[in-house]
Amino acid sequence: MPSQFIRWGILGTGFIAGEFAKGLSSVAKAKLLGVSSRKSANAQSFAKIFQVPRSYDSYEQLVADPDIDVVYIATPNHTHKDLCILCLKAGKPVLCEKPFTLNAQEAREVIDLARRQQLFCMEAMWMRFMPLIQKVREMIDQGVIGDVKMLMADFGYPFAYDANSRFFSPQFGGGALMDRGIYGLSLAYYLLGPPTEIIAQAAIAPTGVDEQSSILLNYPQGKLAVLSQSLCTYTSNQAVIMGTTGKISLHELFIKPEKISLRKFTQLTQSYASPLIPLSFKQKLVAAAKQNQLIKRLYISLSGLLNSAQVTVKPLEGNGYNYEAIEVINCLNNAQLESKIMPLDETLKIIEAADYICNQWQK
Numbered sequence: 001m002p003s004q005f006i007r008w009g010i011l012g013t014g015f016i017a018g019e020f021a022k023g024l025s026s027v028a029k030a031k032l033l034g035v036s037s038r039k040s041a042n043a044q045s046f047a048k049i050f051q052v053p054r055s056y057d058s059y060e061q062l063v064a065d066p067d068i069d070v071v072y073i074a075t076p077n078h079t080h081k082d083l084c085i086l087c088l089k090a091g092k093p094v095l096c097e098k099p100f101t102l103n104a105q106e107a108r109e110v111i112d113l114a115r116r117q118q119l120f121c122m123e124a125m126w127m128r129f130m131p132l133i134q135k136v137r138e139m140i141d142q143g144v145i146g147d148v149k150m151l152m153a154d155f156g157y158p159f160a161y162d163a164n165s166r167f168f169s170p171q172f173g174g175g176a177l178m179d180r181g182i183y184g185l186s187l188a189y190y191l192l193g194p195p196t197e198i199i200a201q202a203a204i205a206p207t208g209v210d211e212q213s214s215i216l217l218n219y220p221q222g223k224l225a226v227l228s229q230s231l232c233t234y235t236s237n238q239a240v241i242m243g244t245t246g247k248i249s250l251h252e253l254f255i256k257p258e259k260i261s262l263r264k265f266t267q268l269t270q271s272y273a274s275p276l277i278p279l280s281f282k283q284k285l286v287a288a289a290k291q292n293q294l295i296k297r298l299y300i301s302l303s304g305l306l307n308s309a310q311v312t313v314k315p316l317e318g319n320g321y322n323y324e325a326i327e328v329i330n331c332l333n334n335a336q337l338e339s340k341i342m343p344l345d346e347t348l349k350i351i352e353a354a355d356y357i358c359n360q361w362q363k
Helices: 015-024 040-049 059-064 077-089 104-117 131-141 176-192 281-291 293-307 321-333 344-362
Strands: 006-011 030-036 054-056 070-073 094-097 121-124 148-156 197-204 210-218 224-230 239-243 246-250 259-264 310-313
Touching (some): 006 015, 006 059, 006 321, 030 040, 054 059, 077 094, 121 344, 176 210, 176 344, 197 344, 210 344
Parallel strands (some): 006 030, 006 070
Antiparallel strands (some): 148 239, 197 210, 239 246
């Protein structure tokens, strides 16, 4: 494998393929060499727009090109398994767009083949490679917010119902979970690990896929992850990780954050004064003191200083797709068959979880 430049081929010419091509243009050690599509004219048009030297009349022609070092699969969800197998049998390492496959059985087939062939293979979960996602993982590992107790994430943008659209087609891997919820699941697995229990609810579209859904992940030591995804409405599109001594917010859009904030808790209270429970004498004195205007202003000012969020802003370099490409290049140049950030076993666990979730609302 060359160490200076990694030469890429792209299967597919849709929007995501174009975004990945843009991302590669900002990666020093990457060269986009070829593109193919089901239609030769689409490949030629894509090659002209993105200045790709080679276009092919078929996927088979691209993967047979000895000058292609690695293939990025950007085709619709239902084609991922077969195209991964096509690439791997041709001896090509693979970066496959999320979701990796439609179900766990398909994922096992691809993973088993990649390992038999001794070829690099990775799901293109670009979110994990964002600098601020990596920073949040480090903060959690370092105990910045104490013991993590809860993660909440939602991802929703409306899409008009169309039974023929891939978003609502079960055959094409549609539904809010597979299109949007896979990000929340991946974030929860990355930051909290695999859960011990999964509970899900969904609103089902006429085609049988979820048009919006919610997932509760239960972990040891009382940890919880609450995830939601929607094709019906705009959600906050943020994620919050809450611990015993603070919380971290991933601001919109959490899958490619450019801003996070850390809010530390000033103290852990041993009891909570409910408005339904009469105050003690001491609590009454404190409450009365807070009504004094001078004390009230001072209290608000100090509280603001103590509870102000520490904001980190880091604009993306490139368009964000470059980060996963850099990970692939580093792995190839270091003869690593899997990414430590997005290993195949974890991809499989997440798809197994998605299968389990879908089964809950398809009964």
